[in-house]
Amino acid sequence: MMSDILTIAYLTLFEARRKRIVAAALLCGAAFLTVFAIGMLAVFNDLGRRQVTFIERQTTIYMLTVAGLYAVNFLSVLFAVLLPVDAISGEIDSGVMQTIASKPIRRSDVLVGKWLGHWFVVAIYLLMLCAGVLLIGRLIAGHVQQNAVSAFGLMLLEMTLLMTVSVAGGTRLSTVTNGIAVLGFYGVAFIGGWVEQIGGIAGIPSARTLGIVVSLISPPDVLWRLGSYLLQPPILRDIGNTPFTATTVPSPLMVWWAGGFTIAVLIVAVRSFATRQL
Amino acid sequence: MNGAIGPPDRLRQGYGGPPELHAKAEGGPYVIETDGLRKTFGTTVAVDDLSLSVGPGEIFGFLGPNGAGKTTSIKMLLALVTPSAGRGAVLGRALGDRAARARIGFLPEHFRFHDCLTGRELLRFHGRLHHMHGVPLESRIDTLLARVDLIDAADRRIRGYSKGMLQRIGLAQALIHDPDLVFLDEPTSGLDPLGRLLVRDIISELRERGTTVFLNSHLLGEVEATCDRVAFVKQGRVVHVMSLTEMTTACVEVEMRIDPIDEALLVALSEFGGDVTRDGSNIVRIHVADEQVVPSIAKWLVAREVNIYALHARRKSLEEWFVDVMGEDQRPG
Numbered sequence: 001m002m003s004d005i006l007t008i009a010y011l012t013l014f015e016a017r018r019k020r021i022v023a024a025a026l027l028c029g030a031a032f033l034t035v036f037a038i039g040m041l042a043v044f045n046d047l048g049r050r051q052v053t054f055i056e057r058q059t060t061i062y063m064l065t066v067a068g069l070y071a072v073n074f075l076s077v078l079f080a081v082l083l084p085v086d087a088i089s090g091e092i093d094s095g096v097m098q099t100i101a102s103k104p105i106r107r108s109d110v111l112v113g114k115w116l117g118h119w120f121v122v123a124i125y126l127l128m129l130c131a132g133v134l135l136i137g138r139l140i141a142g143h144v145q146q147n148a149v150s151a152f153g154l155m156l157l158e159m160t161l162l163m164t165v166s167v168a169g170g171t172r173l174s175t176v177t178n179g180i181a182v183l184g185f186y187g188v189a190f191i192g193g194w195v196e197q198i199g200g201i202a203g204i205p206s207a208r209t210l211g212i213v214v215s216l217i218s219p220p221d222v223l224w225r226l227g228s229y230l231l232q233p234p235i236l237r238d239i240g241n242t243p244f245t246a247t248t249v250p251s252p253l254m255v256w257w258a259g260g261f262t263i264a265v266l267i268v269a270v271r272s273f274a275t276r277q278l
Numbered sequence: 279m280n281g282a283i284g285p286p287d288r289l290r291q292g293y294g295g296p297p298e299l300h301a302k303a304e305g306g307p308y309v310i311e312t313d314g315l316r317k318t319f320g321t322t323v324a325v326d327d328l329s330l331s332v333g334p335g336e337i338f339g340f341l342g343p344n345g346a347g348k349t350t351s352i353k354m355l356l357a358l359v360t361p362s363a364g365r366g367a368v369l370g371r372a373l374g375d376r377a378a379r380a381r382i383g384f385l386p387e388h389f390r391f392h393d394c395l396t397g398r399e400l401l402r403f404h405g406r407l408h409h410m411h412g413v414p415l416e417s418r419i420d421t422l423l424a425r426v427d428l429i430d431a432a433d434r435r436i437r438g439y440s441k442g443m444l445q446r447i448g449l450a451q452a453l454i455h456d457p458d459l460v461f462l463d464e465p466t467s468g469l470d471p472l473g474r475l476l477v478r479d480i481i482s483e484l485r486e487r488g489t490t491v492f493l494n495s496h497l498l499g500e501v502e503a504t505c506d507r508v509a510f511v512k513q514g515r516v517v518h519v520m521s522l523t524e525m526t527t528a529c530v531e532v533e534m535r536i537d538p539i540d541e542a543l544l545v546a547l548s549e550f551g552g553d554v555t556r557d558g559s560n561i562v563r564i565h566v567a568d569e570q571v572v573p574s575i576a577k578w579l580v581a582r583e584v585n586i587y588a589l590h591a592r593r594k595s596l597e598e599w600f601v602d603v604m605g606e607d608q609r610p611g
Contacts, residue, residue, distance in 0.1 A: 019394050100407070
């Protein structure tokens with residue numbers, strides 16, 4: 001029932017606010033953006049003092065912006081994994097869940113409500129940091145980042161996937177075990193992405209194939225790589241690499257795969273929680 | 279305080295649910311009925327055979343030592359855990375049925391909730407889960423906060439509540455929707471004597487308005503003071519069910535300090551009852567069926583020129599029943 005889902009989602013948001021989780025996240029995000037802004041200003045001023053070509057200037061500003069988004073992506077990954085890591089397991093351990101589950105509410109509504117509440121917090125966090133980075137680039141250096149909306153959508157899907165895995169893990173695993181497992185899941189994706197990248201650069205088909213297989217098993221990192229590819233100016237796509245962007249371009253089909261993967265994990269989570277002994 | 283817990287004389291709905299579990303009893307179908315409910319966790323048997331029935335409006339005590347399976351039994355009735363075998367119905371519906379859960383209140387043992395909420399916010403949240411809103415919900419919250427004596431602490435976060443205050447706000451959340459059936463798992467745990475008295479009064483009010491209460495408690499004095507019937511659970515199995523009325527009219531123990539005592543006297547005394555025992559030089563105990571027998575014993579002793587220094591009749595307490603039913607093989611939990 002939708003009203004039950006919204007009631008649980010509201011409680012989740014209320015709790016996040018009351019426990020100062022949102023405040024802490026915003027404070028840390030503000031600190032990050034401040035450092036980024038100072039860096040952007042320093043680089044921009046330095047470029048102004050030196051005689052550099054327009055392309056060099058634009059490339060440097062672009063690289064700094066993408067580096068900022070790369071950091072945002074990493075911070076958001078941690079946020080998406082850790083925020084809901086005890087959403088289910090912690091409440092089962094403390095006995096809170098027994099009181100909620102005895103009410104006339106479907107367990108699926110409890111789980112989806114918690115998922116929705118956490119998703120909203122993660123989405124706002126990601127939006128604010130991305131918007132902050134892009135706004136700083138725009139205000140200080142006049143940089144207009146292309147494909148920003150598409151890249152944000154891919155990053156949001158990446159966070160949604162990780163958050164969903166974290167919620168699903170909580171239906172069966174203890175809080176600490178779940179945190180370790182979900183970060184391990186992301187770690188597999190991360191290293192798989194690098195294997196694929198290096199395989200692509202060095203021309204090693206087996207490494208590239210391994211990376212693709214890993215991306216199918218754990219798809220979050222491939223979404224960032226696709227997003228970072230979209231962020232590149234066309235000229236950079238043709239002439240070179242940056243440390244933060246993809247050299248091998250993931251297939252757009254991976255977006256559908258990741259979306260389906262997220263939905264499948266959410267369904268598994270609902271079923272797992274429905275049969276969990278409380 | 280009558281009527282503080284909920285409106286009196288509420289019409290009770292007819293029960294649906296599995297017809298095979300609708301053994302009719304006087305006064306209507308059972309509110310709780312189970313047949314061979316069993317729960318195992320791996321090789322561990324938590325509940326072996328839960329077979330019992332609780333009628334409408336009963337205050338039913340559920341007694342047993344630690345680890346007897348009481349909490350697991352309640353969790354099965356609330357569908358928090360799935361039975362491994364057996365059948366059960368609550369409010370005439372299958373275990374876990376949402377329509378039945380809408381009419382059930384539950385206070386878990388060691389009630390905990392998000393400690394960032396205030397007492398009032400906690401009750402508001404639970405009311406919304408029962409689809410209560412607006413003025414009726416706020417009015418109900420105020421009534422319950424007053425009833426559990428937490429008006430002063432209503433807008434404080436429950437993080438700062440004492441254990442007793444947590445139990446009381448937990449009790450209020452169990453009653454927020456004016457339920458027909460309330461499960462109370464150790465409701466007086468952590469409460470001081472005044473808090474216990476308050477819980478006892480609330481249970482009495484629930485009885486007056488016809489609410490069924492399933493009470494799991496270690497405090498036998500509380501159970502004795504509040505319950506209509508009790509079930510004794512041993513190693514996951516209901517071993518004895520009795521009414522408290524039965525307990526008060528059952529067997530009376532007579533203890534007498536008399537002199538002289540000989541074998542012939544003891545044999546003759548056994549005509550009045552059973553279990554005649556001699557303790558020390560001049561103490562004799564005998565179990566008789568009724569208090570009315572006591573004057574006859576006194577007259578008989580006087581007629582036999584036996585000196586009576588003391589004569590005392592007392593009924594068996596629930597604690598003694600508990601020890602007898604559980605047997606001597608039980609060890610403290």
